[in-house]
Amino acid sequence: MGILQSIKMALRSIKSNKLRSALTMLGMIIGVSSVIILVSIAQGSAQNVTSRINQLGTNLLTINTFGNDLALTEDKINELSKLNGVKAVSPVVSGRVNVKKEKTTSQVTLTGTNAAYSSVKDTKVSNGRFITDLDIEYRQKIAVIGADTASTLFGTTNPVGQYLQIEGTSFKIVGVLVSKGSSMGQSGDNVVIVPLSTGQRLVKNTTINQVYLQGKSEDQMDLVMNEVEMKMASLYPNKSDSYSVTNQQDLMDTMSSVTNTMTMMLGGIASISLLVGGIGIMNIMLVSVSERTKEIGIRKAIGAKRRDVLLQFLIEAVVLSGVGGLIGILTGVGIGKALSSLLSLTVSFTSSVMVMSFLFSLAVGVIFGVFPANKASKLNPIQALRYE
Amino acid sequence: MGEPIIEISHLMKTYKLGGETVHALNNVSIEIKKGEFLAIIGPSGSGKSTLMNMIGCLDRPQSGKYLLDGKDIGKMNDNQLAMIRNQKIGFIFQNFNLLTKLTALENVELPLLYAGLPAKQRREKALEGLTKVGLIERAGHLPTQLSGGQQQRVAIARALAGNPAILLADEPTGALDSKTSIEILEVMKELNELGHTIILITHDLAIAKQARRMVSIQDGELLENGGEPIGNIAIY
Ligand SMILES: Nc1ncnc2c1ncn2[C@@H]1O[C@H](COP(=O)(O)OP(=O)(O)OP(=O)(O)O)[C@@H](O)[C@H]1O
Ligand SMILES: [Mg+2]
Numbered sequence: 001m002g003i004l005q006s007i008k009m010a011l012r013s014i015k016s017n018k019l020r021s022a023l024t025m026l027g028m029i030i031g032v033s034s035v036i037i038l039v040s041i042a043q044g045s046a047q048n049v050t051s052r053i054n055q056l057g058t059n060l061l062t063i064n065t066f067g068n069d070l071a072l073t074e075d076k077i078n079e080l081s082k083l084n085g086v087k088a089v090s091p092v093v094s095g096r097v098n099v100k101k102e103k104t105t106s107q108v109t110l111t112g113t114n115a116a117y118s119s120v121k122d123t124k125v126s127n128g129r130f131i132t133d134l135d136i137e138y139r140q141k142i143a144v145i146g147a148d149t150a151s152t153l154f155g156t157t158n159p160v161g162q163y164l165q166i167e168g169t170s171f172k173i174v175g176v177l178v179s180k181g182s183s184m185g186q187s188g189d190n191v192v193i194v195p196l197s198t199g200q201r202l203v204k205n206t207t208i209n210q211v212y213l214q215g216k217s218e219d220q221m222d223l224v225m226n227e228v229e230m231k232m233a234s235l236y237p238n239k240s241d242s243y244s245v246t247n248q249q250d251l252m253d254t255m256s257s258v259t260n261t262m263t264m265m266l267g268g269i270a271s272i273s274l275l276v277g278g279i280g281i282m283n284i285m286l287v288s289v290s291e292r293t294k295e296i297g298i299r300k301a302i303g304a305k306r307r308d309v310l311l312q313f314l315i316e317a318v319v320l321s322g323v324g325g326l327i328g329i330l331t332g333v334g335i336g337k338a339l340s341s342l343l344s345l346t347v348s349f350t351s352s353v354m355v356m357s358f359l360f361s362l363a364v365g366v367i368f369g370v371f372p373a374n375k376a377s378k379l380n381p382i383q384a385l386r387y388e
Numbered sequence: 389m390g391e392p393i394i395e396i397s398h399l400m401k402t403y404k405l406g407g408e409t410v411h412a413l414n415n416v417s418i419e420i421k422k423g424e425f426l427a428i429i430g431p432s433g434s435g436k437s438t439l440m441n442m443i444g445c446l447d448r449p450q451s452g453k454y455l456l457d458g459k460d461i462g463k464m465n466d467n468q469l470a471m472i473r474n475q476k477i478g479f480i481f482q483n484f485n486l487l488t489k490l491t492a493l494e495n496v497e498l499p500l501l502y503a504g505l506p507a508k509q510r511r512e513k514a515l516e517g518l519t520k521v522g523l524i525e526r527a528g529h530l531p532t533q534l535s536g537g538q539q540q541r542v543a544i545a546r547a548l549a550g551n552p553a554i555l556l557a558d559e560p561t562g563a564l565d566s567k568t569s570i571e572i573l574e575v576m577k578e579l580n581e582l583g584h585t586i587i588l589i590t591h592d593l594a595i596a597k598q599a600r601r602m603v604s605i606q607d608g609e610l611l612e613n614g615g616e617p618i619g620n621i622a623i624y
Contacts, residue, residue, distance in 0.1 A: 016489045296487045298437060302445060302546065303474020303502040305467050381446050385485070 003311070010316040014323075017288075021248030024284045025324035027277030028243040028361050032328025034273055035357045036349070037336045038266035043353075044346035046259035050252065055180075058248045059087075060120065060230055065207075070242040072208040074224070076235050080213065083231060084222035088116040088214040091196060095203035099192060100165040108149050109191045112199015120214040123193075127221040128160040137194040142169040147179040148189035166192060167202055221247055271360070277324070278364035283318050285372035296376055297384025310377035317369025318362055325361030329354050393553060393585055394420040394443060401608075410425070412438040414608035416452070419432065420554070427588045427599035435608040436589045443587065444477050444525035444556050445469045469480055474502050478547025480557040484539040485604055486531040486602060492518065492542045493527040499550045499573055517545035521575060537568035548584075555579065558589045572593040 012020045030173050063080075065072060072091065081089040093112040096103055118130040119121060125144060133141055143166065159173045171194065180188035198205045215224040229245050236243070289296075296309055333349060340347035401413035412435045420426055426498070430436050441447045442454065445461055448469075456476065464472070478499075479485075486495045496514040518524045522543040531539050540560060540596040547555055557576065561569035573595065580586050580600075588599055596602050603612045 002504075013489070059481060294485075295487055298487060299498070299502075300470065301444070301473060301479050301485075302499045303470055303550075305470040305502070307467075382441050385446075385481075 004235050005313075006308075006311045006315045007319065009312055011321045013316060014319060019137055020284060021320060024281055024320050025327065027280035028274070028321050028324025028364070029277075029328040029331055031270065031274030031277040032357045032361055033332030033335060033362075035267060035270040036329060036353060037339070038270050038330030039263055039353050040332075040336050040347045040349045041339070041345060042259060042263040042266050043256055044340070044348040045254065046263065047348050048346045049255050049259065053248060053255065053375060055122070056253075059218045061213040061215065061221070061225060061247050063211040063213070063228070063232065063243055065209045065243045068207060070236055070239050072211060076213060077208070079235065080211070080228065081238060083215050083224070083227050083355050085220055085227055086213050087216045088120050089122040090117040090212045090214075090305065091112055091211065092117070092210040092308045093196065093199045093203055093205065093208055093209045094210070095205070097167050097192070097202060099149065099153065101162075104153050106149065106190075108146070109374060110199060110202060111193045112196045112202070113190060116195050116214070116388060117193070117212070119210045123180075124178045125175035126178045127158065128173070128308050129216060130175055131193065131195050138198050139197045139201075140195055141169060141171045142174045142195070144175040144193040145173055146177050146179060146189040148190040149192060150176045153191075166194070169202070194371050198371060215293050221249065274357075274360060274364060277361075278321070278368040280315055282368035282372060284320075285313060285369055286375070289313065289314075289372050289376040291293060292376075293379060293384050293387040300379070300381035301385060306377040309379075310373045313373035313376045314366065314369045317373065318365035321361045321365030321369075322358075325358045328361065350366055390422040392419045393422045393457060394418070395453075395455040396443075396471060397453045399442065399454060399589045401435075401442065401447070401450055409606040411435075413442065416605075416608070418603065418610055418612070420585065422585055423580070423583055425577070425586045425588070425600045427590060427596035427602045428605060429590055429593065429596040429602060431584045431591060434605045434607055436591075438549070438608075439605065439610075440556055440558050440589055441583035443554075444479060445472050466568055470502075475550055476552050478550070478552040478555045480540070480543050480547050480560045482559040482562040484531070484536075484543045484563070486539055486542055486546070488531050489529055491528050492523060492534065492545075495542055496545045496549050501544060503550055512546070513549060516563070517541070517549050520548070522613050535568075536564050539548065539566065539572060540568075540572055541575070544572070544579075548579070553585055555584050555586045556589075557586065559591070560588070561590070561592075561595060569595065 035208070058383060062241060063072070074091075077089055077091050080086065088114055096107055096109050097110040098108075099108050111117075114133055114136055114150075115132070115133045118125075123130075126147070128144070128145055131142070134140075143164070145159060145164075153159070154162065159176055162173055163170050165174060177189070177191070177193075194202065214226075215221050225245065225247050232243060233240065299309060312320060333354075336347045336349065340344055393531060396419070397417045399413050399416040399618060400411070403410040403412055416439065425496070428436055428439065438447075442449060445456070445464075446469075448464075449462050456472065461469070461472075469528070487498070490498070493511075493514050496517050497510045500510040500513055515524065515527065518527050521544055523538060523541050523545070534542065555576070561572055564572060576586055576588065577598070586599075588596070590596050597610075603610055605611070
C-alpha cells in the first residue's frame with residue numbers, strides 16, 4: 001500500500017473523530033504558537049537594541065571614571081586627543097537640573113560638553129546652532145535643548161533666541177536637537193546641553209567623569225582602543241580600577257549575548273509545552289489503538305501487513321501533529337502581530353523559527369507516534385478479532 | 389474436482405490455561421480439493437474456529453504440517469502469511485466484521501488496497517463485486533445503515549474482491565434469520581458452482597447438509613463420514 005493511500009486513510013480517520021482530533025492538536029497548537037510568539041518577541045527586542053546601539057556609531061569609545069580619586073583634567077584630555085587614531089574628543093559633565101520657563105518647570109538631564117560632541121555622539125540640531133568652542137572659553141550662558149524639552153517649555157513656538165532658567169540662571173537658547181526617540185526607557189529628547197565650563201558650574205562639580213572619543217575609522221577601533229588604554233595607563237599609573245574604557249562593540253556583544261540567552265530561555269520554556277503536546281498525542285494514539293483493536297484484527301485478516309498497520313497509525317500521529325503545528329504557526333503569527341500593535345512591541349518573525357518549530361512538531365509526531373503504532377502493528381490478529 | 393488445495397496432516401494446537409492444557413486441535417488430518425464445498429460441524433468449543441484460523445493462515449501450526457497450494461505454511465513469516473490471506477483466502481465471519489467507518493464500497497475495496505491495486509481498478513472491481521451480491525445501489529451506505537443480511541453480502545463481496553481460491557465462512561448465518569440464511573447459502577452455492585473452494589463452519593446440521601461434503605469435529609478431533617455425519621450428531 002502506498003504512502004499517499006496511507007495519508008488519505010489517516011486523514012479519513014482524523015476526520016471521523018473531529019472533537020478528539022481537535023483536542024489532541026490543541027496541545028501542538030499551543031506549543032508551536034507559544035514558541036513563535038516568545039521567540040519573535042525576544043528577537044524583536046534584540047533587533048531594537050542592536051539598531052539603537054548602531055545609531056550611536058561604532059567608532060565611539062567611552063572612558064568612565066568611578067569615585068573621585070582620579071581627575072580627568074583638561075591637559076590630560078588634550079593628550080588623549082593627540083593620539084593617532086583619535087579624531088575627536090568630547091569631555092562631559094552631567095547631572096539632573098530644574099529648568100523653568102515662566103510658570104512651566106521640568107526636570108531634565110543636563111550635559112556640559114564641547115563643540116565636538118555634536119559629531120562624536122551624532123547629535124544634530126534641527127534648528128539654530130550647536131555649542132562652539134568660543135562659547136566654552138567665554139563661559140557663555142547659552143543652551144541647546146532636546147525636542148521634548150522644547151515642546152514642554154515652548155509648545156509650538158520657536159525656542160531659538162528665547163531664554164529659559166536653569167537652576168535659577170537665565171540661559172539663551174541657540175539650538176534645538178533632532179529627536180532621537182527613547183532608548184532603554186530613557187528619553188534622549190528631554191535634555192539640555194550647555195558649554196562645558198558653564199555646565200561644571202551648574203552641577204557644582206568640576207570633575208569630568210566621562211569622556212567620549214571618536215575613532216578615525218570604524219574598522220580600526222581595536223587598535224585605537226589599545227592606544228587609549230595604554231595612554232590612560234601611563235597618565236594614571238596604578239589607577240586601572242578607577243576608570244574603564246569601553247567601545248560600542250563591547251556593548252553590542254554584551255547586549256546580544258543577553259538577548260540570545262533570553263531567546264533561548266523563552267524558546268526552551270515554550271518547547272516544554274510542545275513536549276507536553278507530544279505526550280498528549282501519544283496518549284490519544286494509545287487509546288485509539290485499543291479502541292480500534294477489532295479494526296486492526298479485521299485489517300490483518302484481509303491482508304494488512306505489519307508495515308501497513310504501523311504506517312497507518314504513525315501517519316495519523318504525524319498528520320495530527322503536523323496540522324497542529326501549521327495551525328500553531330498561524331495562531332502564533334496572528335497573536336504576535338496583535339501583541340505588537342496593541343503593546344507597540346517590536347516583534348520579529350523569522351522563517352527559520354517557523355520552519356524549525358514545524359519540523360519539531362513533525363518530529364514530535366513521529367517520536368510519540370512510534371510507540372502506539374508499533375503496539376498496533378504487533379497485535380495478534382486472532383486475539384484482535386475476538387476483541388469486543 | 390481437481391487436485392488438493394489444502395493438505396493438513398497431524399495438526400496440533402494446544403492452549404495452556406492455568407495448569408490445564410486444552411487440545412483445541414488434536415492430530416487433525418484432512419485433504420481438501422479444489423472446488424469442494426465442505427462443511428465442518430461441531431458443538432461449541434470443539435475447535436471449529438481454531439481450525440479455521442489455521443486454514444486461514446491467521447495462525448501457524450504448533451506441530452504437524454499444513455500445505456496450501458503445495459506451500460508449507462509453517463515455514464512462512466508474518467508478511468508472507470499476510471500476503472496469502474490477502475490473495476488466496478476470503479474470510480466471512482459470523483458478525484460480518486465490516487469496518488463501521490467505511491462505506492460498503494470502501495469495505496469491499498479494502499483487500500484490493502492492501503494488494504496494491506491502483507484506485508481506478510479497485511473501484512471497478514469493488515463495484516463489480518457489489519453487483520454480484522445484488523447491493524450495487526447500497527454502495528455508498530455505511531454498515532450501520534444496512535440490514536444483517538445486506539451486511540453479510542457486503543462481507544461476501546469483500547471476501548471475493550481479490551478473487552481468492554478459498555472462501556472460509558465461520559458460521560456465516562449465525563446472526564441471521566432463517567430466510568436470510570437460505571439466501572446467503574444460495575449465494576455460497578452459486579460461488580461454488582463458479583469454482584470457488586468453500587469451507588463452511590456451522591453447528592447447524594440443516595445448514596451443513598447443504599454442503600457436498602461434511603466433516604465433524606469434537607474435542608479437537610476430526611471425524612469424517614463420506615458426506616454423512618457419524619455418531620449421534622443429532623445433539624447439535
Ligand atoms: N486464545 C485462547 N486461549 C485459550 N483457550 C482458547 C483460546 N482460543 C480457543 N481456546 C479454546 O480452544 C477450544 C476451541 O475453541 P474454538 O473457538 O475453536 O471453538 P469453536 O468450535 O469455534 O466454538 P464456537 O462454536 O462456540 O465458536 C475451546 O475449548 C476454547 O476454550
Ligand atoms: Mg467459533
